[in-house]
Amino acid sequence: MRVKVVQLGADGHVHGLYYSGVVDAEKNISLSFLTPGTVSEVPVREGDRVRKGQLLAKLDCESNKNSFRIAQEKARQAEDAFNRFEPMYKNGNLPEIKMVEIRTGKVQAELAEKLARKNMEDCSLTAPDDGLISARSIEPGDNAAPGMPALKLVSVDKVYAVISVPESEISGIKKGVPVSVELSGQGNRRVEGKVADAGVSADPLSRTYTVRVLLKNPDSKILPGMLCNVYISRREGPAGVAVPASAIKMDGDNRHFVFVFDGPSRRVRKTEIVLGGFREGGVLVVSGLQGNESVVREGVQKLDDGMLVEAAL
Incomplete structure (x- = not known):
């Protein structure tokens, strides 16, 4: 039986949190x-x-332009009437009630002009x-x-890597914590960022909290919708060894296990493990492995405990 194995090695031990996420723009503006x-x-x-x-x-608003021209002309006429009659009122040759009508007409004409101007300017979307x-x-x-x-505008000078964090891990994520983000669509390029905010209300179905990681994006190469992997280092919390997800199986009693390859005997040993969530490099195993074993990563489905195998990396 031929299988492929992975050597975990001493450097397989990890302290930290690992999540898959998606990039979102700093600002999403819908325009109409x-x-x-x-x-x-x-x-x-x-x-x-x-x-x-x-x-x-831009809209074809010729009627709005004509309305503005009419309002503009009426405002000029009202201004002219006010300037002509005001000296007469001051000299006592014009009743006060007439002057009030002229002043009111001037104010109304000015407001009508401003409204017509706005309606004309609203024909352009900037x-x-x-x-x-x-x-x-x-x-x-x-x-x-x-x-x-009509259009959607996004600001991408800064972007967010958005992830969902289980309720059991959200307490360890604070604003300002340094984060490493791996961009799947850019050859797994890594950029550094910081936690901008962590949600305080869990999703009622998934029981996860939304966390946003702020990333600087001066060249605008990181675009909204890109998939990413987010790694958050921690000193506290569960430590363990990262194992490829393909190596981990579950039995009928819902217990997780892997097959450990023993080189001298060329046999595999079924080993029960305890998982601690996803981490960089695979799934975090917090119990059951020492961290220096060779674990079967391909061909697991056909294996039984103690089976003789031919292993390759």
């Missing part, structure tokens, strides 16, 4: 128009980097912050409505 209209221009696409104040989309366009939901010719998603 504040006024209805027909989309006339969308000069950006997914992946474009934009600056604060940059035009992202970036509220620097970032990347992550989604585009509109095209020229579409009918836009207030609140209807």
